[in-house]
Every structure is written in C-alpha cells, then in structure tokens.
Amino acid sequence: MNIAAVSHRATNEYCYATDHDTVVVNIKTAKDVQRAYLIHEDPFIHELRRWKHWKGVRTEMTLLAELKNHLIWTIRIQPAYKRLRYYFELESDGRTFVVCENKICTVEESAQTSMQYYKFAWLNRSDVIAPPDWVKKTVWYQIMPDRFCRSHDAPSDKKFRKWGDFSFPGWNDLYGGNLKGITEKLDYLQSLGISGIYMTPIFESGSNHKYNTRDYWTIDPDFGTEDDLIELITKAHDKGIRIMLDAVFNHSGADFAPWKDVRKNGKSSPYYDWFYINSEDFSRDDFSTEDGRFYSFSFWAGMPKLNTNNPEVVSYFTDVCRHWVQDWKIDGIRFDVGDEISHTFVRSLNNALKKINPDVFFLGEIWTDSMPWLNGHEYDSVMNYPLPGCINDFFHNPKLTFQDFIYSLNECRTMYPEQITRVLFNFLDTHDTPRVAEISKSVDELIQKIGIIMTLPGTPCIYYGTEIAMKGMESPYNRSTMPWDKIESGAYEAVRRQISALIQLRNTHDSFQSNEITYLPDHELPRLLHYTKSDSIEVIINADTVSYKFNRQGKILFQNGYQNGMLSENGLLIIEV
Numbered sequence: 001m002n003i004a005a006v007s008h009r010a011t012n013e014y015c016y017a018t019d020h021d022t023v024v025v026n027i028k029t030a031k032d033v034q035r036a037y038l039i040h041e042d043p044f045i046h047e048l049r050r051w052k053h054w055k056g057v058r059t060e061m062t063l064l065a066e067l068k069n070h071l072i073w074t075i076r077i078q079p080a081y082k083r084l085r086y087y088f089e090l091e092s093d094g095r096t097f098v099v100c101e102n103k104i105c106t107v108e109e110s111a112q113t114s115m116q117y118y119k120f121a122w123l124n125r126s127d128v129i130a131p132p133d134w135v136k137k138t139v140w141y142q143i144m145p146d147r148f149c150r151s152h153d154a155p156s157d158k159k160f161r162k163w164g165d166f167s168f169p170g171w172n173d174l175y176g177g178n179l180k181g182i183t184e185k186l187d188y189l190q191s192l193g194i195s196g197i198y199m200t201p202i203f204e205s206g207s208n209h210k211y212n213t214r215d216y217w218t219i220d221p222d223f224g225t226e227d228d229l230i231e232l233i234t235k236a237h238d239k240g241i242r243i244m245l246d247a248v249f250n251h252s253g254a255d256f257a258p259w260k261d262v263r264k265n266g267k268s269s270p271y272y273d274w275f276y277i278n279s280e281d282f283s284r285d286d287f288s289t290e291d292g293r294f295y296s297f298s299f300w301a302g303m304p305k306l307n308t309n310n311p312e313v314v315s316y317f318t319d320v321c322r323h324w325v326q327d328w329k330i331d332g333i334r335f336d337v338g339d340e341i342s343h344t345f346v347r348s349l350n351n352a353l354k355k356i357n358p359d360v361f362f363l364g365e366i367w368t369d370s371m372p373w374l375n376g377h378e379y380d381s382v383m384n385y386p387l388p389g390c391i392n393d394f395f396h397n398p399k400l401t402f403q404d405f406i407y408s409l410n411e412c413r414t415m416y417p418e419q420i421t422r423v424l425f426n427f428l429d430t431h432d433t434p435r436v437a438e439i440s441k442s443v444d445e446l447i448q449k450i451g452i453i454m455t456l457p458g459t460p461c462i463y464y465g466t467e468i469a470m471k472g473m474e475s476p477y478n479r480s481t482m483p484w485d486k487i488e489s490g491a492y493e494a495v496r497r498q499i500s501a502l503i504q505l506r507n508t509h510d511s512f513q514s515n516e517i518t519y520l521p522d523h524e525l526p527r528l529l530h531y532t533k534s535d536s537i538e539v540i541i542n543a544d545t546v547s548y549k550f551n552r553q554g555k556i557l558f559q560n561g562y563q564n565g566m567l568s569e570n571g572l573l574i575i576e577v
Contacts, residue, residue, distance in 0.1 A: 001092035003104050005030035005070060008088070010101070010118040012371050016417045017128045018076075023084055023120050024418065026064060026074045027099070033090045036061040036073035040086035043119055054117070056086060065410035072414055082123040087115065129376035132359040135332075135423040136513055138196040138242060139503050140461035141189055144431055145199055145223050146174055146208045147481045148464050149181030164483060169476040174208050177481070179224040183232045186239055192467060192496070193503030196242040196459075198334055198363075200431060202229070205253055209431070209479075211336060212253030212303050216320045226328075233329055244332030244361065245324060249317050250340045251297040251305045259304050274313050275304050297337065308345035317345070318352050325356050338364030338379065346378040363425055374420050384424040384458060386412045391428065391449055392439060395543060401526040406519050413457055418515050424458035429466060435478045437469040444570035447498050447560050448541050451572045452529075454506040455539050457515045467499045468492035498560060505557055505574065511537045522548070532577075540573040552577070 007028040008014050014026050025038055041056035042048075064074035077084060088099035089107070096107045102116035150163055160176035179202070189197070201210035204218045219226050233243050252259055258271035263283040266272070276295035289296045297303040307313055324330050333353075335341060346362070353360050364370060364379035373379045390408040394400050413421055428436035428449055440446045446469055453460040464470075465482055469492065472478035486492065506512045511534040520530040520538075525548055529541035537557070542548050548567045554575035556562075561571025 001090060001095065001097050002030035002032055003097070006090070006099055006104060008099065008118070010120055013414065013416050015118070015120055017120075017123050018417070018419060019128060020123060020125045021078050023077045023079060023123065024074060025061075025077060025084075025086065025120075026072055026414075027061070027088055027090075028070050028072050029090060030069070031066075031071055033071060033073075033092050035091040037089040037091075038075050038077070038086055039089060040077055040079075040084055042079065042081050043083050043085040054085065058089070065414050066406065067410055067414075068404075068407040072410075079120075079123065084120040085117045086120075087117050127376060129374070129417055129419050131380035131419060131423045132361050134242070134359060135361050135381065135459055137507075138459050139194055139506055140196040140198050140244075140425070140427075140459060141192070141194040142198045142427070142430060142461055142463045143182060143200070144177070144209070144464065144479055145179065145182065145202055146177045147479050148177045149185050149482060149484065150176040151178055151180035151184055154178060154180070163481050164485070166477075166480045169480070171476060172208060173476070174222060175481050176222070178222070179219070179228040179232050183228070183235055186232075186235055186241065189241065190239045192462075192500050193507050194462070195240055195507070196244060196331070197236060198244040198332075198461065199246060201246045201248055201336075206255060207253075211248050212251075212255075213248050214253050214255040215257070216317070217323070230328060237329070242331035242361075244334055244363065245330050246336060247317075247321065247333045248336045249306060249308060249345070250335075250337035251303040254302040254304070256304075273310055274307055276307055305340075308342040314345050314348050318349055321349060321353055322356065325353050325360055331359070332361030332363060334363045334365060334383075335379070336365050338373065338382070339366040339368070339370070343373070343378060346373065350377055369415060371416060374416055381420060381423040381425055381459075383430075384412065384426050386415075387424075387426050387453070387456075387458075388428050388433070388436075391452055392436075395440070395445060395449065398527070398545075402519075402521055402529055403526075405529060406521075409456075413515075413517075421457045421515055422513070425461055426453045426456060426458040427461040427463065428453060429463045429478070431463070431475060431479055433478065434474055435463070435470055435472045436466060438471040438473055438478075442570055443469050443495050444561060444572075447495070447502075448543065448570060448572050450499050450502055451539065451541060451558070451574065454502045455512050455531075455533055455537070455574070457513070457517070460503075460506065462499070462503075467496050469495050501558055509537065509557075509576075510534075524548075536577060538573075538575050538577055540567060540575075542567045542569055542571045545569055547571075 017023050037058050037060050039056040039058050046054040061073040061075040064072045090097045098105055098107055098110040100115045101118050160174050202223050203213050204215040204220045205213050219229055236243055258274050262269040262271050279293040282293040287301050289299050289301050295305040362380045364373055364382045366382045367385040370382040390412055394405045437446050472480055514534045516534045518532045522528045522530055525544040527544040528548055532538050550567050554577040556575050558574040561568040562573045567573050
C-alpha cells in the first residue's frame with residue numbers, strides 16, 4: 001500500500017459534524033486500497049465496560065469520490081454519547097494496514113506497539129458549521145450597478161457616456177446605471193428565476209467599479225440615495241429576492257477620510273495605525289507601492305490596505321455593517337479580497353452580525369483553498385473559483401475525457417464539509433474574468449455550462465448579461481452595458497428562455513440542489529458527460545464531436561440539440577427517471 005498517499009486529520013473536511021447527532025469521517029488514500037474500515041467507539045467505553053483496553057466497532061466505509069491520484073472514503077457515525085475515538089483499517093493487495101494518529105503499520109505490527117487513536121472530542125452544537133439554510137436554494141445574479149440599467153426618470157448628465165456605446169471603453173467611464181434601474185428590472189429578474197442579487201460596491205467612490213471606497217456610510221450619488229437602496233431591498237424582498245452587498249474592507253480608497261488625515265498629519269493622526277505604513281515619506285505621490293512605503297491592494301497606491309487587526313478598525317466596520325443589516329435589512333455580505341482580512345476581524349464581525357440576524361450570509365472572495373476561513377465562525381461560504389477552471393478546461397481541451405472531468409470536479413466538491421459544499425458560490429464568469437460566452441465555442445456550449453452549474457451542489461450565480469450570451473474578455477470589455485432595447489425587442493429571447501428554463505428547474509427540483517451525484521461513464525464517447533442527481537435526475541451533456549444515441553425512458557425536463565433519440569454535439573438533455 002502507498003502509505004505516503006494516506007491523509008487524515010480529526011478536523012476540517014476530514015472529520016466534522018453535520019448536525020448535533022452526526023459526525024462525518026473521511027480518509028484519503030491511494031488507488032491501491034480496495035476497502036476501508038472505521039474502528040470507532042466512545043473514548044471511555046472501556047472504563048464503562050471494565051475492559052482492560054479500549055476497543056471499537058469495525059464498520060466498512062464507502063467510496064465518496066475518485067480523484068486523479070487518490071480515493072476518498074467516507075462514513076457517517078451517530079455517536080450515542082456525542083464523543084468518538086477511532087482509527088482506520090485499510091485493505092490493499094491482501095494485507096490490512098492500521099492508520100492511527102501517530103503511525104501507519106500492518107495489523108501485526110500494531111499489536112506490538114503503542115497506538116494513538118484519533119478523537120472527535122465532543123459534538124458541541126455551537127461548533128457545527130451551519131450556513132443559513134436559505135442560501136442553498138438561492139440562484140444569484142451579479143450586477144455592476146453602473147452597467148445594468150439606468151432608470152427611466154434618471155436626469156441627463158454629461159458625465160455619463162451614451163448607454164450602449166462601448167467603443168473604446170475607458171477605465172473611468174460612467175454610464176449612469178443606478179439603484180432605481182435595478183428596482184425597475186426586478187420583474188425581469190424574477191421571471192428569469194433569480195432569488196438573490198449580489199451587487200458590486202455601491203458606496204461613494206471616485207471610480208465606476210467603486211472598489212476604492214471613499215465613504216462606507218453613503219450611497220454613491222451616481223447610483224442614487226439611501227432611500228433608493230431601501231426601496232430596492234423592500235421591493236426585492238416582496239418578490240422573494242435576497243440582497244447581498246459587496247464589502248471592501250481589505251483596503252479603502254485614497255479619498256477615505258482617515259487615510260487623508262494620515263497623509264496630512266502623519267504619525268500624529270489618530271488613524272495612523274489603521275493602515276500599514278513603513279516609511280517616513282509614505283505620502284509622496286506615486287501610483288505604485290512597489291517600494292514598500294506602505295502596503296496597498298495589488299501595489300495600487302490609491303487603495304491603501306486597512307489594518308483589520310486594529311480594534312478601532314474592527315469596531316468602525318462593525319458599526320458600518322450593523323447599519324447595513326439592522327437598518328437596511330440586507331441579507332448577505334460579500335467580502336472583497338476575503339483572504340487578506342484578518343481572521344480576528346471576520347470572527348468578531350460574524351459574532352456581532354449574527355446576533356442581529358442569524359441568517360445573514362457571509363461570502364468570502366477567495367480564489368484558492370479556503371478551509372481556514374470556513375470553520376463556522378467566519379465565512380459561511382466562498383466564491384468557488386476552482387469550478388469555472390474545471391469546467392472551462394474540459395470544454396477547451398479536446399484531449400480531456402469525461403473521466404478527467406470527474407477527477408477535477410470531485411476535487412472541487414470534496415474540498416470542504418458537505419454543508420459548505422451545498423452553499424458554495426458557483427459561477428462561470430464575473431467582473432474579474434472573461435465572459436463565459438466569449439470563451440465558449442457557441443451558445444449551445446454556453447447552455448451546456450449553465451446546465452452543469454445548475455445541477456451541481458452549491459448555489460449558482462449568473463453574471464448580468466450571461467443569460468443573453470453577452471461577450472467580453474478581461475475588464476473593461478467584460479463590463480459592458482445591458483442592451484435593454486434589444487432584450488425588449490426579443491433579440492435574445494431564444495437563449496434567455498433556455499437559461500431561464502434551467503434556472504426554473506433548479507428552483508423546483510430538490511434533486512438539482514442535492515449533494516448526491518453519481519457518474520455514468522460512457523466508453524463509446526469519451527467526452528460525453530453523464531451523471532445522475534439523487535438517482536432521480538439524469539444529466540447528459542455531449543461534448544464529443546459526434547451525435548449520441550440515447551434511449552433511456554423518462555420525462556424530458558430540458559433538451560437542447562436532442563431529436564429522435566439522438567443528442568447532437570454541444571447538446572444537453574435532462575430527464576426525470
């Protein structure tokens with residue numbers, strides 16, 4: 001057995017509670033393991049039974065997922081007394097190996113040595129990771145307010161470019177989209193099947209993207225007023241649509257009052273320790289901070305990094321967010337650059353806001369493995385950046401097979417405890433990435449990709465305009481204005497109806513939201529994606545170059561490119577069996 005490939009810790013995604021009664025235990029092994037067993041019991045059972053030594057019950061584990069080089073085995077245990085001591089036995093090539101906390105050895109060797117067992121100490125209810133239940137049923141829609149919709153009664157302003165004119169776009173161009181415009185389009189979003197809106201920053205700033213905040217208390221006048229926001233939130237809630245705001249707490253803008261005070265007064269400023277300042281001449285004008293005179297976001301001097309270890313900073317932004325949640329009734333907060341904010345700050349803020357509304361949702365923008373922030377007391381979820389990479393790699397590289405896709409997908413869905421997986425923020429594009437329609441070979445391929453995120457565990461998000469196959473590479477080209485005239489004329493109705501149908505299926509079928517997924521490889525077509533959800537929904541996606549004959553019986557829930565029993569290249573079929 002490949003001992004070096006065995007991995008387990010009694011924490012994180014390997015051992016966790018799903019509720020007050022159940023503990024999930026996982027172990028990662030090489031593919032040379034044929035069977036895995038958990039030997040488990042209460043840590044003190046031997047004292048109760050007056051046994052000389054502790055011993056446990058041997059229960060076979062099941063295969064949770066196959067990765068490219070590993071297997072993940074799992075088991076669910078309901079310890080009678082809320083405690084669990086355990087170790088593993090792995091069978092490989094006719095031999096049995098014991099896996100304990102301090103060593104891996106054969107069964108024969110284990111009888112001659114001291115073994116340190118794993119322990120899940122106690123099933124504390126307050127330690128169970130429990131994201132808000134409403135999130136797993138949500139389909140999100142990301143909006144950049146300046147580019148989504150300008151309200152019908154918006155006053156003309158010469159600083160705004162003509163809506164729809166995206167020739168030679170500039171980094172500072174403003175188009176006049178506003179909060180009232182979003183409110184006017186709530187019926188459109190509701191008809192699409194959207195149940196959550198995530199807006200990029202709306203607070204006072206000197207840019208069009210607003211990620212360099214000037215005032216965290218004031219709605220940017222370009223977007224409207226506080227009353228406009230309250231009207232949007234109220235009317236959205238009336239339609240069953242939640243609202244999530246973007247919080248930029250890793251850094252501020254250059255016009256943030258505390259930073260201006262620091263630049264003016266230096267070390268005598270009461271806000272000096274709100275930032276990371278490293279030299280006496282930090283305030284000189286230079287667009288870059290490569291010299292290290294102070295820390296900033298991505299070396300941009302106009303975005304000085306906030307010291308979220310400072311209790312005053314923590315208190316200030318806690319008051320800001322308390323206002324958002326308590327007075328405006330927002331439902332969620334997306335934390336920009338969420339992995340650079342201190343754990344201390346996020347834990348403190350989580351504790352404060354959950355007292356006001358236990359169901360407020362904390363989403364971290366983290367592009368990599370995020371387990372350190374997902375312990376139940378910081379973020380409820382993170383943006384699932386590995387997923388679009390997994391999906392796009394498969395469609396872009398014709399050499400990758402369905403099995404390659406399974407390996408990559410399983411890596412994504414086994415990174416975290418299952419309750420986190422249910423609320424992962426799944427997307428295909430954002431304001432920071434090329435639009436998915438731009439990097440897809442056709443609208444049919446775009447629909448295939450939408451079909452995947454609608455049928456996977458996690459909460460899907462549609463970037464504004466993706467439902468009409470809007471194109472654009474990196475910013476600013478992926479941030480063009482919504483073509484409402486063409487939408488209302490029906491120019492995009494075919495693709496919009498297809499994507500809306502997929503969203504509606506996600507909303508009405510619990511199986512689409514389930515963590516249960518079974519892959520059905522078809523060896524005739526190596527690039528045919530075929531899987532079931534909860535054994536009741538079958539998803540067939542033909543990414544191969546020839547048509548596929550599919551004769552299974554069932555109720556067709558969705559079809560694109562399917563006719564007379566043949567699923568064409570770039571076709572998608574979803575049936576209920």
